[in-house]
Amino acid sequence: MEYDIRGLEVSTSSKTAAQKLDLAVADYLDYGTNAGSLVKEALGEDADCALAQCYRGYLLMMLENRAVFPKIQEILDKFSEGGPDLNPRERLHVKALQGWVKGDLLNACLAWEQILEKYPLDLMALKLHHTMAFYTGRSNVLRSVVSGVLGEWDGNTPGYSNVQGMYAYALEECGDYEQAERWGREAAERNPEDLWAIHSVAHVMEMQGRTQEGTKWLDFSPEKWASKNMFKAHVWWHAALFNIAERDYHSAIQLFDNELSSINSDKYIDVSNQAALLKRLEIAGVDVGDRWDLLAEHSATRINDHILPFRDAHFCLALAAKGNFGVARKHIDSMAVFARSGEGWTAEATKTTLIPLCEAMLAYEAGEYAKACDLLWPIRNELAPIGGSLAQRDLFTQILIDAAVKSGRLATARNLLSERVARFPSSKPSWSQYARVLSDLGETQRAKRAATHSGA
Ligand SMILES: [Fe+2]
Structure with a gap:
């Protein structure tokens, strides 16, 4: 038995494996690019380390690609065959991974909440819960779970600034901008490597319309973030939103070309950031040229994935915006099949929220603006279940306004x-x-x- 950096038991006899996992968690929380290789190294030290196996499964899930699901199932099968020894915390991590892979995000979140009740210093459980509460659009849950463990943390606990950054984001999504900014600034000062904390403050500025301050806040050189993973593209996306609000469309396009579209590969394309930026620019009257082409091409390869409704919404938008209506229709048909046969939150949100939203976007892109209005109006304030932030879901309000104008x-x-x-x-x-x-x-x-x- 070994212990992690915060004193939690890890079922391994290898001190090095436990240390590698600590490094992996720190890297993951700071949006580095080494978490996967660090977990691999931990498994190299102890192939039976249950937590390392779970982390591997989590990181594979973060790829958001159904093609990797067989690898995750292999991990889960090992556990069900009575594989590695598990302590109670690790058993709950396995339960969370099982829920997540099934699209049962609520039960995955419940498992992480059970972990945090007993082990409030489990930073990985907290971060994953935070991410999935975000992708289920449950702002109050975001806030309550982070604030629920906050009392157990202080400035001497490794990773405290990451918790501060999460709390800042949760407060922002709940509309408590003043406190959100205070916690976010403190987190970013304590750990300038934490993009989530920096991003939380950018959200406050976005919601308060402090666009010039926002541009200054995100005035980082790309070199400074050279070692960061693709989440940095989302932070650049925020910078581009500030540009658009200032009508500086040239800078927004430059960010798209230089920092957003160049980061992601076809294996993991962050369609959400790029599609959401292009559509905002088009609504503002900017000609975005052939920039939809690649996005639509990549989206067409993902129409049967249905891992997150938020991603599906943007795949569908990219297909329709490019004019690939046949593929977009197949995508919606596939969503309907998934909603009927899938389990848990993802299937339910697909049925109640995502499909009507995608139908509306298809109508909008086809120039059927009155139909788009009719479809979007009743759900305009009910879109939270598809996940994402208030700032991200604001795009759909912008589409509704544009449809209303264009339909007279x-x-x-x-x-x-x-x-x-x-x-x-x-x-x-x-x-x-x-x-x-x-x-x-x-x-x-x-x-x-x-x-x-x-x-x-
Ligand atoms: Fe954001």
């Missing part, structure tokens, strides 16, 4: 834009669009007042 439903557009400028008072493009719609409705005075906020 100006009163609908006016109300949506009124709501939007109340929520994002510094968003110049929103004020500008609001002014245009008011003017088209003949509300001249209000249009003039709105235009004064647009910076035009």
Whole structure:
């Protein structure tokens, strides 16, 4: 029996294996690129180390590709055949992995919550719970679980800043911007390597419309993040959102070309960031050229995966935006089959939320704007189950507003834009669009007042 860096028991007789796992967790939490090889090294020291096997399964799951599922099943089969010795914490990790691979994200989260009740210093369980609570859109759960363990951590516990960064993000998604920024800044100061903490503060600035501050906050050189994994593309995505809000479309496109699309390979393409950025630029009136082509090509290879509804939504968007409606339709058909036969959260969210959303996006991209409005309007405030952040899901509101304008439903557009400028008072493009719609409705005075906020 060995112990991890926070004093938790690890079923292995190899001190080196336990140390490698500590390094893997630290690297994973800081978005490095070495977690996989460190887990492999731990397994090289002790092939029967249950926690190392579980971590390998987790990291394979993070690839979000059904092609690797047989490898994960092999790991799980070893456990069910009475393979490695397991302590109670490790048994719960196996249970979480089993739930995750089945798409039963709620039960996976429950297993991590059970771990954290007894072992609040299990940083990997906390991070995975955080990630999957995020991908199930449950902000209050995000906050309650991190705050629930917070009392057991302090500045002397290794990884404390990572917990602070998670807490900052959870507070932000729950709308407590002041506290979120305080915790996020402290976390980033304590550990400048933690992209999640930096990202949490960027979210606060996004939600508060502090676009110029946001641009400065994310003013990092790409070299500084050379050793970071693909999550950095998401942080650059936030930087591009600040650019768009400032109407600096050139910088946003540059970020797309230099930092977003160049990072991911066809094996793990982060379609969500790229599709969401291109669509925002198109809604703003920017010609994005042939940038959808590769995204649609990669998305077409993933139409039967259904690992996260959030990813599926963006695969479908990329296919439809490129005009590949036949493949997009096959994608939705495949979602319907999965929703009928799958288990747990992923299948349920696919049925209730994802399919109607994708139908709406298809209609929108096909130029059937009134139909897109009819489909999106009733679900516009109910999209959380597909996962992602408030900032990410805001794209679908932007699509609805654009559909309302293009279908001539100006009163609908006016109300949506009124709501939007109340929520994002510094968003110049929103004020500008609001002014245009008011003017088209003949509300001249209000249009003039709105235009004064647009910076035009
Ligand atoms: Fe984000």
